[in-house]
Amino acid sequence: MPKTKCKLPKMSRFHFIDLMNRASVRTFNKQVYQLKQGLLVQNTTTSEVKRLTDIYYEIRTVRDKKGNVLAKRKNPNSELYKII
Numbered sequence: 687m688p689k690t691k692c693k694l695p696k697m698s699r700f701h702f703i704d705l706m707n708r709a710s711v712r713t714f715n716k717q718v719y720q721l722k723q724g725l726l727v728q729n730t731t732t733s734e735v736k737r738l739t740d741i742y743y744e745i746r747t748v749r750d751k752k753g754n755v756l757a758k759r760k761n762p763n764s765e766l767y768k769i770i
Contacts, residue, residue, distance in 0.1 A: 708751055713744040714762055742766075 709721045710730070719727035725738040745766060748757040759766045 709756065710749050710751075711741070711745045712747045712749070713741060714746050715744065 711719045711721065711727060713719070718730045719736070719741065720730055721738070722728055722735070726735055727738050727741060728735050743762060746759055747755060748766070750756055755769050757766050757768050
C-alpha cells in the first residue's frame with residue numbers, strides 16, 4: 687500500500703484585536719465567554735466579566751459568531767494557534 691501524506695492545516699499565532707464583540711471562547715473547563723470591548727470577556731452563564739489576560743491560558747477554542755473555529759489549543763501548555 688502506498689503511503690499518503692496527511693495535510694495538516696497551516697497554523698500561526700492568534701491575535702484577538704480584530705474580533706471585539708464578534709467571537710466567543712471556550713475554556714478547558716467548558717466555560718464559554720463572549721469577547722467584549724477592551725479585551726474583556728463575559729461568561730455566558732454567570733455574566734461575570736474578566737480580563738482576557740486572566741483566562742488566556744485556559745482558552746481551548748475561539749469561534750466566530752457563525753460557529754466557525756478561528757483558533758485552537760490542544761492542551762493548556764501549548765500555544766493558541768489560528769486555524770487557516
